[in-house]
Amino acid sequence: MDRRSFLVVAGLLGVAACGSNTGRGEGGGALKHWYHAYGEDGVQDAVRRYAAAYPGAKVEVQWNPGDYDSKIVTALQNSAVPDVFEAQVKADWVRQKQVVPLDDLLGDTRDDFVRALLDSQTVDGKLYGIPQAIDTQVLYYRPSLLAKAGVAPPRTVDELVDAAKRLTTGSLHGLFAGNDGGVGVFTGPLLWSAGLDFLTKDGKAPGFDDPRAATVFGKLRDLNQGLLLGAPTDWSDPGAFVDGRVAMQWTGLWNLPKITAAHGTDVGVLPFPRLDDSGAESVPVGAYSAMVNARSTNIDAAKAYLKWLWVEKTDYQTEFATAFGAHLPARQSLAARAQSLHSGPGKDAVGFVTGGGRIASPARWPARANTALSDAVSRVARQGADPVGELRSAVDIARTEIARLDR
Amino acid sequence: MTRGATRTFWLFVGPFAAGLLLFTYLPIGWSAYLSLFDARNTVTPTDFTGFDNYRDILTDRAFLDSIGTFTLFAVFIIPTTVVLALVLALLVNQIRFARAFFQSVFFLPFACSYVVASLVWKMSLFSGVDSGVVNTVLGWFGGSPRAWIGTVDPPLYWVVLVTARLWLQLGFYMILLIAALRRIPRYHYEAAAIDGATPWQSFRHVTLPGLRGALIAVLTLNLINAYQAFDEFYNILGDSRGYPPFARPPLVYLYYTSLGSGGQDLGRGSAGAVILALVIALATLLSGRVFRRAR
Amino acid sequence: MRSTLRWIALIIAAVVFLVPFFVLVRDGVATGWSTVEEVFTDSDLSFARSLLNSTIVAVLQTVGQIVLCSLAGYGLARIPYRHAPVVLYAIVATLMVPTAVTFVPSFVVVSSLGWLSDFRGLVVPGLFSALNVFLFRQYFLDFPVALEEAGRLDGLSAWGTYWRIVIPNSTGFLAAIAVIDFIGSWNQFLWPLLIAQDSSTWTVQVALSNLLTAQNPQPTLLFAAAAVSLLPIVLLFIIAQRYLVRGVTDMDNSAPLTGPGGPHPIPGGGPGASLPAGGRGEGVV
Numbered sequence: 002m003d004r005r006s007f008l009v010v011a012g013l014l015g016v017a018a019c020g021s022n023t024g025r026g027e028g029g030g031a032l033k034h035w036y037h038a039y040g041e042d043g044v045q046d047a048v049r050r051y052a053a054a055y056p057g058a059k060v061e062v063q064w065n066p067g068d069y070d071s072k073i074v075t076a077l078q079n080s081a082v083p084d085v086f087e088a089q090v091k092a093d094w095v096r097q098k099q100v101v102p103l104d105d106l107l108g109d110t111r112d113d114f115v116r117a118l119l120d121s122q123t124v125d126g127k128l129y130g131i132p133q134a135i136d137t138q139v140l141y142y143r144p145s146l147l148a149k150a151g152v153a154p155p156r157t158v159d160e161l162v163d164a165a166k167r168l169t170t171g172s173l174h175g176l177f178a179g180n181d182g183g184v185g186v187f188t189g190p191l192l193w194s195a196g197l198d199f200l201t202k203d204g205k206a207p208g209f210d211d212p213r214a215a216t217v218f219g220k221l222r223d224l225n226q227g228l229l230l231g232a233p234t235d236w237s238d239p240g241a242f243v244d245g246r247v248a249m250q251w252t253g254l255w256n257l258p259k260i261t262a263a264h265g266t267d268v269g270v271l272p273f274p275r276l277d278d279s280g281a282e283s284v285p286v287g288a289y290s291a292m293v294n295a296r297s298t299n300i301d302a303a304k305a306y307l308k309w310l311w312v313e314k315t316d317y318q319t320e321f322a323t324a325f326g327a328h329l330p331a332r333q334s335l336a337a338r339a340q341s342l343h344s345g346p347g348k349d350a351v352g353f354v355t356g357g358g359r360i361a362s363p364a365r366w367p368a369r370a371n372t373a374l375s376d377a378v379s380r381v382a383r384q385g386a387d388p389v390g391e392l393r394s395a396v397d398i399a400r401t402e403i404a405r406l407d408r
Numbered sequence: 409m410t411r412g413a414t415r416t417f418w419l420f421v422g423p424f425a426a427g428l429l430l431f432t433y434l435p436i437g438w439s440a441y442l443s444l445f446d447a448r449n450t451v452t453p454t455d456f457t458g459f460d461n462y463r464d465i466l467t468d469r470a471f472l473d474s475i476g477t478f479t480l481f482a483v484f485i486i487p488t489t490v491v492l493a494l495v496l497a498l499l500v501n502q503i504r505f506a507r508a509f510f511q512s513v514f515f516l517p518f519a520c521s522y523v524v525a526s527l528v529w530k531m532s533l534f535s536g537v538d539s540g541v542v543n544t545v546l547g548w549f550g551g552s553p554r555a556w557i558g559t560v561d562p563p564l565y566w567v568v569l570v571t572a573r574l575w576l577q578l579g580f581y582m583i584l585l586i587a588a589l590r591r592i593p594r595y596h597y598e599a600a601a602i603d604g605a606t607p608w609q610s611f612r613h614v615t616l617p618g619l620r621g622a623l624i625a626v627l628t629l630n631l632i633n634a635y636q637a638f639d640e641f642y643n644i645l646g647d648s649r650g651y652p653p654f655a656r657p658p659l660v661y662l663y664y665t666s667l668g669s670g671g672q673d674l675g676r677g678s679a680g681a682v683i684l685a686l687v688i689a690l691a692t693l694l695s696g697r698v699f700r701r702a703r
Numbered sequence: 704m705r706s707t708l709r710w711i712a713l714i715i716a717a718v719v720f721l722v723p724f725f726v727l728v729r730d731g732v733a734t735g736w737s738t739v740e741e742v743f744t745d746s747d748l749s750f751a752r753s754l755l756n757s758t759i760v761a762v763l764q765t766v767g768q769i770v771l772c773s774l775a776g777y778g779l780a781r782i783p784y785r786h787a788p789v790v791l792y793a794i795v796a797t798l799m800v801p802t803a804v805t806f807v808p809s810f811v812v813v814s815s816l817g818w819l820s821d822f823r824g825l826v827v828p829g830l831f832s833a834l835n836v837f838l839f840r841q842y843f844l845d846f847p848v849a850l851e852e853a854g855r856l857d858g859l860s861a862w863g864t865y866w867r868i869v870i871p872n873s874t875g876f877l878a879a880i881a882v883i884d885f886i887g888s889w890n891q892f893l894w895p896l897l898i899a900q901d902s903s904t905w906t907v908q909v910a911l912s913n914l915l916t917a918q919n920p921q922p923t924l925l926f927a928a929a930a931v932s933l934l935p936i937v938l939l940f941i942i943a944q945r946y947l948v949r950g951v952t953d954m955d956n957s958a959p960l961t962g963p964g965g966p967h968p969i970p971g972g973g974p975g976a977s978l979p980a981g982g983r984g985e986g987v988v
Contacts, residue, residue, distance in 0.1 A: 033901065038648075040919050045746065063902045064746065066917035068648055071668035076900040078672065079451060079814040083901075093672070097449035180536075180558045185649050231536020231555025235647060238919045369671035372664070376470065376653035383560040384654070394469065413783050416861045420778025421790060424771045427831035432797050435808030442811070451811045499713050512944060513717045516724070519940040521890035523908045524929045527915050528723045531922050532730060541726065575723065580951060587952040636802045639892045648918045659803045659893070666807045667897060677807045685804040692799055 031059040032303055035076075035086040037069035037289070040237055041255055041326035051310055051317050058302050060085075074368075077294060084297040085307055087133060087289040089362045092406050095124040101293045101300055102127040106308040113332045118288045121360045130290030131311040132331035134322040137254045137284045137358065138186060139350050140271040141239075143264060146173075146248040154269060158194055158220050158276045165227025168248040175227035178251040179236030182228055183221060184379040186236055186251055186285075190273035191217045191378075193283035193359050199374075200403070204365045207399035209374075215388035217276050218381045225382060239263075254350045255326030257341065270346040272353040284353045285361035288331065329354060365406060370399035436685075439678040447675035461679035470653070471680060474661035475687075481657060482634045484570045489630050490623065493578050497585035498615075511586070515579035522639030525572050530557060530644050534568045557644060565645065565655060572640050577633070581626045588622035589615070628695065635688065638663070658684055727933065731926030738927045749902045750928055753910040756899075757932075760825050760906060761888040767830040768884050769877060776839025777865055781851070791840070797833045802893070810897050820901035829894065835880060838953065842876050843869070879950030882943045889936055907932040 036048055045064050052060035063083065065072055073088050077099045094100050104127060107114070114132060122130035140161075142154060150168050155161040165175030179185050192198055195217040198208035229247050234240040242250035243263040251273075260268055272282040291311050293303045310317065315335060322328040323339045327347055330336050341347045377395040380386035418425075443461050445453035465471045500511050517525070533541045536555035543553035556564050592615065600610040616623075638659040645655055650669050658680070664670035666677025732739060743751050778784075779791050809828055818824030850872060854864040870877070895906040905913070911932060914925055940947065 038917055049746075065902075065913065066648070067913035068646060068650055068669065068916055071650065071664070072900065074449075074669060074672050075667050075897060076819070078449070078667070078810075078819075079817075080819040080900060082820050093449055099449060180555075180647070181652060182558070184652075230558035233531075233535065233537055233922070234919050237648075240919075367671065368669060369673065372470075372670045379653045383652075385561065414785075417778050417782040417784035417787065419862065420782060420865075421775045424775035424831060424836060425790065425794075427771065427827075428794060428797065428833065431809060431812065431828040431831055432800065432805060432833075435805050435812050436800065438811055439804070439808035442808070451815055495712075496716065499709060499716070502709065503713070510713055510717060512941075513720050515944070515948075516937070516940065517720065518947075519886055519936045520723075520933060521892065521908055521936075523890075523892050523911050523915070524727075524933055525723065527911060527925055527929050528726055530915065531920065531925060532726045533723065541722065575720065579720075583948055583951045632801060638802075642892075642896075643912055643915055647916050659806070662803060662807060663893075667810060674807065674811065681804045681807055685800060688801055688804075689799065 030299060030302065031061050032085060032299065032306055033061050033063060033083040034306075035063045035065055035073070035083040037087065038064055038066035039325070040253075043325040044321070047317075047321060047325065051314070051321075055306055055309060057305055057309065060306060077296075079296065081294070081296050081298050084294055084299060084303040085291060086294065087291055088130070089287070089289060090122045090124060090129045090292065090364045091368065092124050092364045093367060095127075095129060095364075096406065099295050100129045101295050101304070102129060103131060103293065103304065103307070104128045106131065106304060106312055108312070110312055110332070113334050115331055115333065117286070117358070117360065118290075118331055121286075121288060121363060122290045124364050130292045131307060132288045132290045133311060133318070134288070134331050135329035135354065135358075136287040136289070137329070137350060137354050138251060138287075139254055139284055139346075139353060140249060140251050140273065141242055141256075141260060141346075142249040142269050142271065143242075143267050144269050145267050150248075154271055155274050156271075156282075157274050158191070158217065161274050162220060162223045162227070165224055165249065167227075169227045172246070174229035174247045176224070176249045176251070177229040177232060177236065177241040177247040180230055180232060181379065182225055182230060182383050183251070184375060184382055187221060187273070188375055188378050189285050189359065189361050190283055191221060191276075193357075194273060194276040194280045196276075196280040198359070199366045199370075200363055204363070204403075205407070206403060207370070207396050209392070210396045210400075212389075213276070215392050218378050218392065219388045220276070221378065221382040222385060222388075253326070254347075255328055257327040257347055257350075259326075261346070266345075268346055270349050270353075272357055281357055282353070283357040283359050284350070286354060286358040287361045365403065367399075367402040367406065370395075370402040373398040439681050441678075442674050443676075443678035443682050445675050447673070447678070449672045451674060453675065457675070461675045462683070465676050465679050465683065468676075470656065470661060470665075473653075474656050474658045477655055478635060478637070478657050480566075481569070481637060482631060484566060485573055485634055486627060486630045488570065488574060489578065489581060490626055492574065493581035493585055493626060494619075494623075496578060496582040497589060500582065501586055501589050511583075514582055517576050518579050520576060522572075522576060523643055525576050526640045526643035529568055529572045529640075533571075560652075560654060563654070568644060569640060569655065572644070573637075576640075577630075581630075584626060585619065585622055588619050592618035631691075631695075632688075635684075727926055727930045730923060731928070731930045734923050734927070738923055739931065741924060742928045742931060745924060748910050748914060748924070748928060749905055750907075750910060750931075752903065753905045753907045754932070756822075756825075756904060757889055757907040758935075759822065760895075761885050763822075763826045764829050764888040765881050765884045767826065768832055768835055769881055771830055772832055772835035772880075773839045773870070773873075773877070774865070775836045776841075777843050777869065779836070779840045780843035780846075782861060794833045794836055798837070806893060806897070813898060819898060820904050821898075822904065824898040825895060825904060825906070829888065829891070832884075835884070838880065842873070842953070846873070875946070875949070876953070878943065879946040879953060882939065882946050883950045885939065886936060886947075 034052060039045070049062045052062045073086060076082060077094065090100070107128070111119070115135065118132040118135065119128060122128055122132060146168065147154060147164070152164045152167050153160070155164045168175035178187060189199065192209055192214065195213040197211055197214055200206070201208045229241055232241045232246065236250070236252055239250065239252055239256040239259050241247050242252065242260060272284045275282050291307050293300060293307060297303050315332070318332065319330060319335050319338045322330040322335070323341065327341050327350075329342065329351065330339060342351050373395045377391035381388045381391050442451070442453065444456060444458060446455040446457045447453035496514050500507060500514065503510070534556035535543070536553070536558055537543070538547070538553045540553070540556075542556065546553065554564060556568050559565065596614045596618070597610055600614050605613065636659055637657045641655060641657055641660050642651070642663070645652055651660060651664055662677050662680050665680065666672070666674050742748065775794075779787055813819065813824045813828060816824070818827075846869060850868055851864050854868040859867060890908065892908045892912065895909045896912065899905050899909050911925065911929055914920060914928070
């Protein structure tokens with residue numbers, strides 16, 4: 002009986018203690034490193050390979066499918082596990098001393114990291130997360146389908162609404178932006194399209210206390226009619242676009258390899274359009290960065306490992322960013338190695354990031370404010386609630402929550 | 409009463425009582441304490457805020473909505489459960505042949521977890537694609553496929569949530585009712601037959617009164633279970649980015665507010681828990697009154 | 704005519720009830736042995752480990768609950784103690800406290816004990832089921848006194864009587880409670896979701912839920928995994944259905960709700976009241 006079959010049988014009997022060890026106790030010094038579940042094939046194997054190659058300590062990687070954002074904050078509650086994890090820095094975690102500063106790890110590589118990324122992981126002048134790669138999202142479209150319907154690639158929000166409607170015929174839908182009708186992925190881009198943002202420039206107040214916010218979220222309601230809902234996979238997976246269920250999909254740039262494999266040259270990319278002349282085209286910039294849990298029993302070892310992986314091992318960093326899906330490296334010196342981004346849609350997307358990249362999850366944007374805003378947007382878009390009233394209560398909550406950070 | 413008896417009593421009851429103290433009474437007290445602090449991202453807060461958390465949560469639309477969601481869910485689930493469980497119990501109780509088989513079939517989902525049921529409901533039965541089981545059946549009758557879970561207006565997701573829970577719990581309540589049916593003395597039916605009662609009359613005047621206690625149990629257990637609903641809501645409506653703003657029952661709201669991605673606010677969460685405890689205490693008192701009067 | 708209608712209704716209902724099981728088998732197991740193999744080798748799932756964890760938790764919790772709750776139930780039913788009514792009241796009162804109220808503070812207590820991602824955190828808080836104590840007390844009140852007297856005459860203490868006479872004569876009832884506890888423990892979800900952070904402590908339900916709410920769920924793998932997770936419980940159900948039915952029926956007969964005094968204390972959701980085991984949101988079981 003080979004090992005796999007044995008595992009199956011043993012597992013059925015409920016007696017196999019295979020896989021990882023029990024964590025605590027055994028090995029004592031094993032570092033626990035958490036990632037959320039990347040959708041691209043090969044990432045998990047790669048990060049496990051990196052961890053295994055670390056000479057300084059035993060590192061165990063945990064892959065976390067599901068609601069990772071909830072999971073990580075629950076784990077940070079008084080738990081020594083994980084030691085190292087990826088997330089986007091939140092000012093609240095810093096206030097409660099749940100994460101540790103990492104400035105001393107960068108050394109003279111600091112200037113090599115994309116400045117805006119480092120800034121987004123910095124709270125009160127201290128850096129708490131080392132950026133791993135730049136994630137962005139774009140609007141993919143099929144030029145052939147648009148041409149057939151006589152629709153031009155949309156450059157304003159109204160054109161997008163119109164295009165989605167006109168492209169919806171029979172079983173083909175105009176646009177897929179997630180099973181929640183775009184609430185999750187479009188909240189930021191809609192704000193930016195109207196020249197607004199989550200926070201004001203100084204980060205001290207909500208940046209959407211403006212009647213134009215109500216207008217632009219109202220557009221999401223209009224958009225609803227051209228949207229695909231109830232797809233088997235969500236926005237982050239290119240399935241709906243690859244299978245030809247939709248003419249346009251908003252999804253991660255990282256899916257570019259799968260999408261070009263399916264549709265060849267019949268692929269175009271666009272940034273999120275602008276509402277009008279006072280807004281701007283944009284793409285969200287997300288940066289999962291590596292952090293150290295302040296309750297880890299071995300902070301020094303965790304920091305040493307983190308420095309090795311995300312500062313020193315540039316070959317791993319390049320592979321991580323470019324080999325499995327299309328990400329932009331977080332460091333300027335590595336950008337030249339990202340071949341897939343030097344031509345075609347990949348090159349266009351790099352242009353969107355440099356021209357209109359916006360931080361998708363600022364450290365000073367509190368979790369509760371985010372819930373309030375996305376609840377409001379969801380009610381407007383999906384249930385047809387009054388945008389003005391919904392936004393007013395979201396602004397009130399956001400104002401209190403942001404002010405709280407400086408108390 | 410000797411000291412020996414006292415010692416023996418605590419020998420038996422002590423271990424349990426100690427655990428209950430530590431894992432039920434202490435948490436309730438701690439909760440009341442936390443509810444008076446700004447306890448974000450911490451279980452040992454220092455920032456005393458008095459009743460701010462209570463004021464906050466009672467004006468929080470999401471919290472009030474969660475009570476509304478529970479009410480709506482209860483309104484759907486309780487009558488359907490009572491009626492269908494009764495129908496199943498009567499059907500099974502009236503047959504001789506293959507009775508054990510049918511009873512087992514209806515009771516079997518009791519063994520299934522809410523997570524597994526959510527999985528089947530979400531990925532297969534009510535999947536939004538054309539090949540979803542319900543959409544296929546709709547197709548036979550000329551209906552067009554629907555996005556059951558994604559459609560908010562009208563709220564089709566309720567169909568998914570209610571049917572999942574019905575499937576899981578009907579068998580359990582059916583067993584309760586069958587046991588109660590068997591406790592009704594045969595001669596009551598015989599007497600009714602002698603009086604020339606129609607089947608409906610004997611159901612109305614013998615069966616129903618005989619089942620009153622069991623029906624009250626089904627009703628109350630159902631209500632309490634609906635109050636604690638979490639598993640199927642979380643697994644059917646939640647995804648890797650969290651939870652939509654609708655159909656959030658109290659437990660789901662508290663989970664996201666105090667432990668999930670919604671802010672790690674243990675103070676507010678605790679205040680919410682205290683308020684829910686008061687609500688259920690009040691409901692218990694009231695229902696006690698109502699049932700006593702009904703007797 | 705009536706009888707035909709009845710049979711049609713029964714058969715339709717039975718088919719509807721079996722469809723979900725059919726789907727699990729059709730979309731999961733029936734796609735081939737390789738799918739089942741993948742379930743055990745896929746590192747996202749950590750499935751063999753989580754099956755083992757669920758087994759450990761369910762066994763420890765069942766045994767622990769039976770021992771602790773039957774002891775307490777017996778003490779309350781049989782040992783004369785001046786303050787016993789107060790203790791009973793303090794226990795039954797917790798039946799009215801639903802999970803919604805206790806899960807946040809229980810998490811706080813367990814995390815303060817340093818029991819996150821730890822089997823102690825998964826098992827221990829779920830051991831103290833007030834409903835079980837109540838059911839055991841009711842059962843022991845009806846236990847034939849003559850048997851116990853015989854034990855006393857043989858010189859046994861209360862402790863000795865309990866272990867030598869009472870327990871061996873109560874196996875049917877113990878089995879009924881044990882089956883219900885085991886199923887409840889295996890199927891619980893909310894509590895392990897909070898406590899089992901590290902994948903080495905994931906239970907089967909947590910592992911399944913992680914994949915179900917993932918960005919890209921893999922249906923075939925999920926169905927196969929769910930079918931495998933259900934298998935032990937369905938087997939238990941088939942073997943022990945007799946006890947299960949008895950347990951549910953006893954619950955109704957003796958639950959305070961339907962007792963002679965009318966609906967005073969409500970069985971607040973059984974283990975749900977004492978939280979973890981009832982985290983499945985299925986109160987009474």
